[in-house]
Amino acid sequence: MGTPLDTPTEQAEEVIDRLQEEYPEPEISLQFSNRLELLVAVILSAQCTDERVNAETEHLFEKYKSPEDYANADEAELAEDLNSITYFNSKAGYLKNACQQIVEEHDGEVPDTMSELTDLPGVGRKTANVVLQHGHDVTEGVVVDTHVQRLSRRLGITEAKRPENIEDELMSVVDREYWQNFTHWLISHGRDTCTARNPDCSECLLEDICPSSKVQHDVDLADGSEW
Numbered sequence: 001m002g003t004p005l006d007t008p009t010e011q012a013e014e015v016i017d018r019l020q021e022e023y024p025e026p027e028i029s030l031q032f033s034n035r036l037e038l039l040v041a042v043i044l045s046a047q048c049t050d051e052r053v054n055a056e057t058e059h060l061f062e063k064y065k066s067p068e069d070y071a072n073a074d075e076a077e078l079a080e081d082l083n084s085i086t087y088f089n090s091k092a093g094y095l096k097n098a099c100q101q102i103v104e105e106h107d108g109e110v111p112d113t114m115s116e117l118t119d120l121p122g123v124g125r126k127t128a129n130v131v132l133q134h135g136h137d138v139t140e141g142v143v144v145d146t147h148v149q150r151l152s153r154r155l156g157i158t159e160a161k162r163p164e165n166i167e168d169e170l171m172s173v174v175d176r177e178y179w180q181n182f183t184h185w186l187i188s189h190g191r192d193t194c195t196a197r198n199p200d201c202s203e204c205l206l207e208d209i210c211p212s213s214k215v216q217h218d219v220d221l222a223d224g225s226e227w
């Protein structure tokens with residue numbers, strides 16, 4: 001028990017097979033109805049739960065409907081409108097500045113390339129990947145959030161530590177057709193079973209192939225600490 005397959009590629013394939021069966025219709029949990037709302041929601045979701053973001057954007061999206069609305073907003077008022085979100089002051093600044101750039105350089109449209117997106121304030125590769133995948137139907141990479149980072153290490157699919165390096169490795173071992181859903185499967189499993197502090201290894205459908213399983217192993221490969 002708790003023995004991974006021979007190669008990271010085989011391990012990733014087996015994880016995909018099992019999680020695909022468990023979660024046949026994976027979905028993004030952020031709520032949005034257009035690309036601008038998606039961009040805003042993803043910027044707000046850094047270090048914050050999707051649930052909290054959805055609760056806040058419900059009223060935010062009624063007040064701010066266009067890039068101009070954010071670009072011309074009073075930054076302190078915008079921050080106040082986001083005040084249940086972690087780092088709301090910085091994020092208000094990112095939203096205002098990103099939307100100013102969208103208005104001035106992109107005719108008010110959310111850009112559709114990785115380089116233009118990552119040029120926007122507050123937008124890193126993870127945010128850009130989400131916007132490309134769910135806003136433009138373009139898959140350029142694998143979204144590596146905290147769940148993907150934790151689970152892909154725990155499961156022995158990668159030993160990389162930095163999100164950019166983890167993404168590179170995932171892109172080489174996960175079949176491209178699964179890049180988008182791979183993130184959603186790991187997020188779902190990370191929320192339901194393989195939680196950060198107390199994973200339920202004895203009930204986990206990946207237990208027999210997991211080198212971090214508490215049932216058989218002493219070390220959590222997510223960070224090398226002892227269980």
Ligand code: SF4
Nearest residue numbers: 194199201204207210
């Ligand atoms: S819940 Fe336990 S067995 Fe399952 S993937 Fe996480 S660490 Fe491995």
